Amino acid sequence: xxxxxxxxxxxxxxxxxxxxxxxxxxxxxxxxxxxxxxxxxxxxxxxxxxxxxxxxxxxxxxxxxxxxxxxxxxxxxxxxxxxxxxxxxxxxxxxxxxxxxxxxxxxxxxxxxxxxxxxxxxxxxxxxxxxxxxxxxxxxxxxxxxxxxxxxxxxxxxxxxxxxxx
Numbered sequence: 102x103x104x105x106x107x108x109x110x111x112x113x114x115x116x117x118x119x120x121x122x123x124x125x126x127x128x129x130x131x132x133x134x135x136x137x138x139x140x141x142x143x144x145x146x147x148x149x150x151x152x153x154x155x156x157x158x159x160x161x162x163x164x165x166x167x168x169x170x171x172x173x174x175x176x177x178x179x180x181x182x183x184x185x186x187x188x189x190x191x192x193x194x195x196x197x198x199x200x201x202x203x204x205x206x207x208x209x210x211x212x213x214x215x216x217x218x219x220x221x222x223x224x225x226x227x228x229x230x231x232x233x234x235x236x237x238x239x240x241x242x243x244x245x246x247x248x249x250x251x252x253x254x255x256x257x258x259x260x261x262x263x264x265x266x267x
Contacts, residue, residue, distance in 0.1 A: 127220070135215040139182075144212045146175055147184060147205050155198035157190065184208060 132141045139147075149164060150156060156164075162172035176199050179185040184205035190196040201209065227235065 131216040131219045134219040135212070137212050137215060139184075139208065139212070143175065143179060143184075144209065146179065147201055147209045147212075150185060150199055151201045151206065151209055155188075155200040157196050157198060159196075161199060179205065 137144060146161070146165065149161060153160075153164070158172050158176060159169050161176070162169045165172060167175075176185060176187065180187060182204075184202055185199050186202055187197040187199055190198050224232070224235070
């Protein structure tokens with residue numbers, strides 16, 4: 102590998118690490134300040150099912166890096182609150198598919214809005230150049246996520262922004 106290729110790889114590795122660290126910290130901050138009605142792990146699971154569409158519990162467990170029994174317990178909690186439904190998988194009578202209910206989608210929308218509202222005062226304080234850079238970066242990040250998920254699973258993820266256009 103050439104020196105230039107080595108430097109590009111090292112730079113991409115460092116940028117990826119910095120990006121993940123910043124996003125994780127921003128995510129934690131917004132979640133802590135938002136006062137959500139549901140533990141964030143459950144909101145995260147709702148978002149995963151919403152993005153992926155109806156999914157088997159085993160697939161959700163793999164995507165969330167947890168055991169199938171752990172995922173089953175999480176899904177049961179959401180189901181008991183009317184936030185997800187479990188229906189028979191038409192392609193396999195032994196399996197079920199988990200999907201978000203209308204109530205789950207409403208809660209997810211409220212959680213996204215609350216977390217976005219936490220960040221809004223900080224976004225409005227950005228100067229014009231930083232705001233423009235952030236506006237350009239969001240679609241790039243959405244494409245990066247979609248490409249990474251497509252490569253990892255062979256299934257495209259939604260890259261639709263979860264915000265209302267004005």
